[in-house]
Amino acid sequence: LSTMQTHLSLQPLLCCSGAQGKFAYKLLHDLFANYSNALRPVEDTDRALNVTLQITLSQIIDMDERNQVLTAYLWIRQVWVDAYLTWDKDDYDGIDTIRIPSSYVWKPDIVLYNNADDQFTGSMETNVVIRYDGQVMWDSPAITKSSCKVDVSYFPFDGQQCRLTFGSWTYNGNQIDLLNGLDTGDLTDFVDNVEWEVLGMPAKRNVIIYGCCSEPYPDITYTLLLKRRASFYIFNLLLPCIMISFLAPLGFYLPADSGEKVSLGVTVLLALTVFQLLVAESMPPSENVPLIGKYYIATMTMITASTALTIFIMNIHHCGPGAKPVPKWAKKFILQYMARLFFVYEVGESCKSPKRQLGHLPTSPQQELLPPCLCHHNSLMRNVEYIANCFRDQKAAQKRSGEWKKVAKVMDRIFMWIFFIMVFFMSMLIMAKAI
Template sequence: FLRTINKMFIVFPWFLLLFPVTLFCCRGAQGRFAYKLLHDLFANYSSALRPVEDTDRALNVTLQVTLSQIIDMDERNQVLTSYLWLRQAWLDAHLTWDKDAYDGIDSIRIPSSYVWRPDIILYNNADDRFGGSMETNVVLRSDGHITWDSPAITKSSCKVDVSYFPFDGQRCRLTFGSWTYNGNQIDLRNRMDTGDLTDFVENVEWEVLGMPATRNVITYGCCSEPYPDVTYTLLLRRRASFYIFNLLLPCIMVSFLAPLGFYLPADSGEKVSLGVTVLLALTVFQLLVAESMPPSESVPLIGKYYIATMTMITASTALTIFIMNVHHCGPGARPVPPWARWLILHHMARLCCVYEVGESCKSPRRVPDGRVGRGDAGGPGESPMEGDMGAEAGGCPRDRCVCHHDGLLRNVDYIAGCFRRHRASQRRTGEWKKVAKVMDRFFMWVFFLMVFLMSVLVLGKAA
């Protein structure tokens, strides 16, 4: 047993010293094979020529796009900025080797500038620098297959339709194809039917519904050869919560303030000021929307709502001015026409529940003799007191009345006439004020209904 222990202590340290040396020699040998492989492959290789053995045959190139992030969507300039991962794969017939002859090396990673690369670019590029993808390494396998994964930040033109903003959806196309090689030289195909969205970082403004891919073969007017391309259609839907709480709801609340201008008393002097203030507030909101929208013929849905609301507020302000003129017509105004008395003071007043003190919304106050309203007991332009006074003055015998002087009688008649005219003008002014009040209430409910219907129409159209 002791001899065995002594042999282990003698042999084991030497084994520990020899193991790293053996491992280093193996690794060094594989490194020398990789260096030799790289030297042998590119000794007579040119990256300028298309790597095919038969120049009459097309080279198959597959493309796969992975959407990583939507950086920005500029609706005004109609430019989509996105972060993509591009994977291109093709077969290079001049870069094959026997892996057994190079210590089993099956694949190597080399700079992409060493090999021939297809000139696949984004056709609808909107970047002023027109930059391409990043210069990353390619994976070269022993059978000649090359895989090139490269990230790229692209700016692509996208036709933006803002007809239903902020409840809109967009379809942005990313078209990739070769710039110089036609379909007889490079056969470009999509690897999958859709873009890869597994590593997509969610955007706060846009929701990605899908990214289908289609292959197109187009013959342009400049050339007779066909040019294949792969088009990825990015289906986007706007997240409308931000715009609802910052643009739509304030507009709806401000719009409901406009009909309340009819509820203000005419003597307050703030009816027109409220309408003008609401109109200015909506103008500010309209400018905010117009700054972010492209100057196109299609007006966004929220813009139509703003225009309709501003038109309604303009009409309400004009009606308010007219009603205030009716309210402040003064004592020299003509009496209320019979049709207006019948339509406004009788029917519309009961419909809008406009009544004086002592009256009811359902049944107006009646005097004891059965006639409705005030001022009907003593004839037109007379009050009951005036009628009694006139009867007493007319029934008083001249020889028994102390008022037997003609001058005094004329003064009394003049004072009574002034009093009667004053009461008649007060009654006419009161009737016109009631007409203005009834019209205020009527238009208030009409405009409330209009604001409600426009809000429902906008939300229903968005849905």
């Protein structure tokens, strides 16, 4: 009994639903009996047809900086009034809207002017929603590739402005007037991008008169304001470079006899060259050098200079016994003042202990007391004097060589601190851009 009652209660609904379906078929037949989707649907051809455009940004798929192409997933909504698609909803059982394929009706030829897609794929052919007063609303998703002028002067701390300009391809402003649905693009359903942060998407209506025609052509330009998320580049390109750069001044601290001073500088230079090539591969070939590229070039220049100075200092260090004595100004300025300033001392030497002066070899008193009559000792005396002179010459040569080595060591310490300060300030300048 309960099943029968339920069946009887649903019969009016099924009958109403079936009747409404018949009215929908009748409405579709009546609307498109004498309708053509080839002509602009206005009763007065001298009046412009208003088309309202609204863009919703759903996702940024890719930002190709090298080719300057932005790939985005958009929802495009176009609303206009078709004068030939109106009906009295009371005549069709209260039907006020119908949804039919978009190919049935006339559609404005709104295109993306700065399209960069080689296949020229347009919007998806979705259904349109037609209201009883003739209002047609067409919502269609589209994956667009637009050209975007990329400025990488401050990469990786840069921001980009990508413009998407929509307008009619064949109709001028006297035939189709394009209007803004909103003052900005809709970002409600935007999916966050891992590389780019969207700051806004303002919309602006422009009316342009091109050189080919005298009629005005309206368009709507959406400016997508992007800011790069720099964390990836800081940890993968910037910090390794900074750490490698701090190794370069340590080449001055290596002992000159180790034979690794020049090798360290060349190795650091090659490592920075690899990082420079990684940045150059992803950047467009333009005159604007990226900020990180400027940092690499400055660091590579500094390391090249440090390697050249290391070679020069090594030549000073390896001055042989035949070298000239250290000039007086160098002894006073480098060996006294600069050595104390940078704490460069020899083994057993301090800033308070006086230097050990090399004196003349003492003459044996026994030799002085030898009577002149002992002529057979003259040969022995000459040999002893020759050995003493050789010993004095050797000590003098060692002193000159030791002074040049100390000059080289002091210069190493001076340049080490100079280059450390340079690397520190360069690193602080580049990191200040990230704040």
